[in-house]
Amino acid sequence: MNLTSLVRTSHITRTFTHSIKPISSSSSVSLSHTPTSLNPKPKTPLYLKPPIYTTSLSSLKKFQKWAKTLSSSVNASFKDSSNLHQELNWLLQDSLQNPNILQTHEENDNLVALRLKLDDLYDLWTQRIEKRRPFQYIVGCEHWRDLILSVEEGVLIPRPETELIVDLVNDVIKGGGENGDLGNGLWVDLGTGSGAIAIGIGRVLGDLGRVVGVDLSDVAVRVASYNVERYNLQDKISIKQGSWFEPLSEFKGQVAGLVSNPPYIPSGHIDGLQPEVGRHEPILALDGGDDGMSDLLHICNGAASMLKSGGFLAFETNGEDHCRFLFDHMETIHKESFCNLKIVPDFAGIQRFVTGFRS
Amino acid sequence: MAGVHLLIKSFPTFLLRPNTPSPTPLLLLRHIQTPFKPLKKTTPFPPNQTSSLLSRHYSTTSSAVTNDDDDVSGGREFVALSDEKLLSQCDVDTYKSSGPGGQHRNKRETAVRLKHIPTGIIAQASEDRSQHKNRASALVRLRSLLALKVRNTVDPETYTPPLELLQILPAKSTIRGSECGSQIGPNNPKFALGMQALLDLIFAVEGSVADAAKKLGLSTGALSRLILSDDSLRQAVNEFRTSKGMKPLK
Ligand SMILES: C[S@@+](CC[C@H](N)C(=O)[O-])C[C@H]1O[C@@H](n2cnc3c(N)ncnc32)[C@H](O)[C@@H]1O
Numbered sequence: 001m002n003l004t005s006l007v008r009t010s011h012i013t014r015t016f017t018h019s020i021k022p023i024s025s026s027s028s029v030s031l032s033h034t035p036t037s038l039n040p041k042p043k044t045p046l047y048l049k050p051p052i053y054t055t056s057l058s059s060l061k062k063f064q065k066w067a068k069t070l071s072s073s074v075n076a077s078f079k080d081s082s083n084l085h086q087e088l089n090w091l092l093q094d095s096l097q098n099p100n101i102l103q104t105h106e107e108n109d110n111l112v113a114l115r116l117k118l119d120d121l122y123d124l125w126t127q128r129i130e131k132r133r134p135f136q137y138i139v140g141c142e143h144w145r146d147l148i149l150s151v152e153e154g155v156l157i158p159r160p161e162t163e164l165i166v167d168l169v170n171d172v173i174k175g176g177g178e179n180g181d182l183g184n185g186l187w188v189d190l191g192t193g194s195g196a197i198a199i200g201i202g203r204v205l206g207d208l209g210r211v212v213g214v215d216l217s218d219v220a221v222r223v224a225s226y227n228v229e230r231y232n233l234q235d236k237i238s239i240k241q242g243s244w245f246e247p248l249s250e251f252k253g254q255v256a257g258l259v260s261n262p263p264y265i266p267s268g269h270i271d272g273l274q275p276e277v278g279r280h281e282p283i284l285a286l287d288g289g290d291d292g293m294s295d296l297l298h299i300c301n302g303a304a305s306m307l308k309s310g311g312f313l314a315f316e317t318n319g320e321d322h323c324r325f326l327f328d329h330m331e332t333i334h335k336e337s338f339c340n341l342k343i344v345p346d347f348a349g350i351q352r353f354v355t356g357f358r359s
Numbered sequence: 360m361a362g363v364h365l366l367i368k369s370f371p372t373f374l375l376r377p378n379t380p381s382p383t384p385l386l387l388l389r390h391i392q393t394p395f396k397p398l399k400k401t402t403p404f405p406p407n408q409t410s411s412l413l414s415r416h417y418s419t420t421s422s423a424v425t426n427d428d429d430d431v432s433g434g435r436e437f438v439a440l441s442d443e444k445l446l447s448q449c450d451v452d453t454y455k456s457s458g459p460g461g462q463h464r465n466k467r468e469t470a471v472r473l474k475h476i477p478t479g480i481i482a483q484a485s486e487d488r489s490q491h492k493n494r495a496s497a498l499v500r501l502r503s504l505l506a507l508k509v510r511n512t513v514d515p516e517t518y519t520p521p522l523e524l525l526q527i528l529p530a531k532s533t534i535r536g537s538e539c540g541s542q543i544g545p546n547n548p549k550f551a552l553g554m555q556a557l558l559d560l561i562f563a564v565e566g567s568v569a570d571a572a573k574k575l576g577l578s579t580g581a582l583s584r585l586i587l588s589d590d591s592l593r594q595a596v597n598e599f600r601t602s603k604g605m606k607p608l609k
Contacts, residue, residue: 143487319461
């Protein structure tokens with residue numbers, strides 16, 4: 001079957017079953033069973049909002065001073081786990097039409113254009129400090145690789161470690177050779193979240209290459225679809241809702257590459273997580289069962305039947321022991337299915353990824 | 360490139376002389392294949408990048424300095440390596456404390472520090488909000504530092520400029536053919552290779568811009584202008600001239 005038509009059809013299925021509302025087409029008909037009010041449009045990241053508010057430069061400087069004082073009041077472990085100073089600068093950068101204004105020596109009664117009300121700026125910074133609300137949810141985006149991805153509560157903020165998966169895929173595609181033209185095949189990102197990996201891969205594939213991103217969470221499906229459209233990749237990447245392989249039965253044995261960063265934190269560790277993560281990020285994205293391996297093992301068991309011969313796989317793990325465990329599991333239990341298995345460290349030197357090929 | 364200027368003073372220049380043993384003791388760098396093995400634990404380093412901090416990390420291990428003539432990799436080769444190869448010769452640190460990372464952690468650790476193991480040269484970048492982009496900037500800086508700090512010896516008697524040097528020369532150079540294309544400026548990543556070759560020549564002619572200009576088919580004024588067009592290049596030339604008791608270019 002021709003991949004273009006595959007993706008087209010799946011794109012339609014998606015639109016019908018999950019009422020994704022693309023940003024641009026307010027006219028699109030939603031055939032969802034869920035009332036639209038429960039399924040709102042993804043939030044626009046702050047930096048893309050129109051600069052329709054104004055305040056005086058002196059009020060803005062007053063906010064900045066207040067925010068700095070508030071940040072310096074936090075306890076040591078908070079200080080250690082965050083770069084509040086930098087975050088405040090980035091928040092201002094995203095809020096202002098002209099971020100350089102704070103550096104200039106303009107008159108203090110000059111007006112500056114803001115993308116949100118000054119009061120909201122105070123609210124947001126209070127949430128950051130008092131509620132430990134993650135900075136990325138506050139500004140509604142994360143800078144990841146060369147992308148700026150929209151994120152909001154309900155979807156995992158993509159991590160820098162995960163950036164490497166796209167490089168691993170790129171190396172395999174550009175390496176070409178014995179495994180055929182993987183760059184023009186069908187790729188799958190299981191548990192796509194914000195769509196980060198799917199979009200990263202979509203941008204390195206050849207003209208005929210396609211990506212399907214799968215996620216169980218409505219919010220993730222909506223946010224990922226929004227991000228795909230923001231990068232104008234809707235003809236290349238489709239986002240499907242469902243549990244792991246379930247929405248992919250039609251692609252059995254045809255997949256050129258399968259990647260996943262599934263939930264991998266052991267259930268018992270969830271309570272002890274950094275507040276930004278444990279209190280605010282979706283548990284569905286983090287909890288990997290008692291030993292953190294449930295989803296990884298499930299995905300690994302299903303991967304053999306999805307991938308075509310010579311197809312590539314890459315999984316992110318909790319690191320070190322988990323990584324070696326998964327590697328050993330694949331090398332013994334799936335000896336027949338996979339070859340060329342490798343453990344790849346992340347940029348911090350932690351054994352993080354398992355990669356390999358379908359025999 | 361503010362970070363780079365801070366760095367320049369902190370490193371002695373490496374001299375590379377492939378093949379022939381030299382009368383004066385020269386540093387020879389052995390080609391070290393380091394597997395991709397970044398540092399596992401690092402102490403977080405202060406956010407402001409000071410030269411003293413950086414120079415503290417400078418080191419040339421004794422295994423890297425050898426008089427063994429074979430298996431020598433010139434500085435030119437470092438600069439010409441692919442990003443991937445060059446990165447594989449580096450320890451890569453991000454600002455981070457220890458811990459499992461990945462899904463456990465939400466900290467915008469975007470700064471990247473690269474330490475080039477064969478030379479000990481360090482480059483870092485922290486200005487962008489994406490770690491990925493900072494890694495790319497740090498690599499560009501590393502390349503430029505390698506070009507500035509690692510010298511290949513050339514013989515002025517038999518000298519002919521390599522293509523990458525011709526490419527950064529202005530069109531009025533009499534030895535620059537049309538095959539060189541249009542002039543490559545300091546913002547082009549290929550500039551580093553040309554800059555390195557230019558410094559090799561200036562070192563070989565003991566810092567004389569007039570002598571170097573002759574070899575390049577340029578007037579002394581035109582070569583001075585080229586040198587002054589890039590801050591790090593100017594600074595490297597002037598440091599060398601000052602060490603030879605010559606006046607710095609202005
Ligand atoms: C750790 S997050 C990774 C998100 C994204 N790929 C990234 O790297 O930033 C794991 C994702 O798996 C999704 N997920 C959890 N259980 C799932 C399931 N049974 N089927 C599909 N996706 C699932 C979560 O909603 C979450 O988006």
